[in-house]
Amino acid sequence: NETEATLPVFTLEQVAEHHSPDDCWMAIHGKVYDLTPYVPNHPGPAGMMLVWCGQESTEAWETKSYGEPHSSLAARLLQRYLIGTLEETD
Numbered sequence: 001n002e003t004e005a006t007l008p009v010f011t012l013e014q015v016a017e018h019h020s021p022d023d024c025w026m027a028i029h030g031k032v033y034d035l036t037p038y039v040p041n042h043p044g045p046a047g048m049m050l051v052w053c054g055q056e057s058t059e060a061w062e063t064k065s066y067g068e069p070h071s072s073l074a075a076r077l078l079q080r081y082l083i084g085t086l087e088e089t090d
């Protein structure tokens, strides 16, 4: 769509530079999110989300690390943090 077409494109190397609790990006389903403002708000053990900062995190997002998907509320929240798309490599 129009909005996504104008978003910057990032590589996984660029995402990986943002791998800390105070600078946390993730790539999920081909999109890039800056989740820094959300880090303190995430429910559950903080580390479960934090270990994914800077990484391709689609599977972690889809499974919460134990096999259950996030809610549709969580999916709506996620969209607030969209900053770009992931460069396609293949």
Ligand code: HEM
Binding pocket: 026, 035, 038, 042, 043, 044, 045, 048, 049, 052, 057, 060, 061, 064, 065, 068, 069, 070, 071, 072, 073, 074, 075, 077, 078, 081
């Ligand atoms: C990608 C790494 C992530 C992992 C491994 C992870 C894991 C978890 C875990 C273990 C819980 C608590 C237990 C449970 O609800 O079943 C949880 C809950 C939750 N997480 Fe995450 N999370 C991640 C990323 C995110 C992101 C990026 C968001 C939103 C911006 C988010 C939003 C939520 C919300 C709203 C809940 C409450 C339950 C729900 O709505 O599904 N999480 N997550």
